[in-house]
Amino acid sequence: MKLLQSIKLGNITLNNSIAMAPMTRARAESNGTVNDTTVEYYKQRASAGLIISEGINISEQAIGSPFTPGIYISEQIESWKKVTDAVHEKGGKIFAQFWHTGRVAHSVDKNGVLPVAPSALAIVGQQHFSSQGAMDYEVPRALETAEVKQVVQDYKQAAINAIEAGFDGVELHAATGYLPNQFLAESSNIRTDEYGGTTEKRSRFILEVMSAITEAIGGGKTGIKLSPSIPYNSILESDPVATYSYLIKELNSLPLAYIHLMNPLFLPEEGFEQYPKDVMGTLGTLTIHTVIANAGYTKETAEAELQKGIAKIISFGVPFIANPDLVKRFELNAELNTPDRATFYGGDEKGYIDYPFLEQSVIQY
Helix, strand or coil: HHHCEEECCEEEECCCCCCEEECCCCCHHHHHHHHHHHHHHHHHHCCCEEEEEEEECCCCCCCCCCCCCEEHHHHHHHHHHHHHHHHCCCCEEEEEEECCCCCCCCCCCCCCCCCCCCCCCCCCCCEEEEEEEECCCCCCCCCCCHHHHHHHHHHEEEEEHHHHHHCEEEEEEEECCCCHHHHHHCCCCCCCCCCCHHHHHHHHHHHHHHHHHHHHHHCEEEEEEEECCCCCCCCCCCHHHHHHHHHHHHCCCCCCCCEEEEECCCCCCCHHHCCCHHHHHCCHHHCCCCCCCCCCCCCCHHHHHHHHHCCCEEEEEEHHCHHHHHHHHHHCCCCCCCCCHHCCCCCCCCCHHHHHHHHCCCCCC
């Protein structure tokens, strides 16, 4: 089974070709540090070939949702060291996913400060999960050009901090409508400076961030997550294949560890014909870097994807929430635990570190 085969990724060797996808769990402390429960959560799942952490805020400005962790002050860095040490002691590898939510935020969780974005355009047709419940999105404040350049430096410093915290590498969250995605998309970026207008200019922010990170921490330690066919958070493209083809080809010039590509999720059947249904076949073939495929895989469909030869690693989200020993369950063809969706976001140990391992449950072959 290809899923269980080891693979070299950048500068490291993974024990298998299964990755734990980044997933918001909203269980950090109010100051953005992670606690011992989070240490246990990642330690339990260290049998994954690669763990990609939940989204980690790169700055105070980056915060979008309550109880999400950061990596921009010393206390946060120190708290993550406990996580990386625990994963490494179990023989695992872990990358930090970098998060700047941009307009996917609300001032109630930002000390009254408006979210920032490429342009002063609000998300429509959705509400935001905040500490005060679901709220309509606000019109964000458009970043000045000098501020954009500062955000690039914030990402660079976060990368330095992540390596200090013991992470094996970092992943830029440039998917599902967060700040990098906001710069890339026509529907959220109507800037007239060097960061808006043409595909080349709208791609500039992501390319500058990736260049700054790789310069700071060296080659083979940086990945990027992209969602070419997910029009979520008011992200719309008239020609997504052209946009992402350009971006992915430009990323070929950087010494990256991988490109993490998401399959379509909730893509309407009508009115979105321009979006590729086969993301791996359409765009995964354009990169010289290792492809990690994400979204909606079972063990069987994941193995089939690897057999195609484009993706080399498959990342799983929800299955890892409910099955800390997912790799072993795949190996033994054992039944999977049922996830408790009511405990996905926020809360305590319930639905976080209390899912049973195989030795605590009945194995079914």
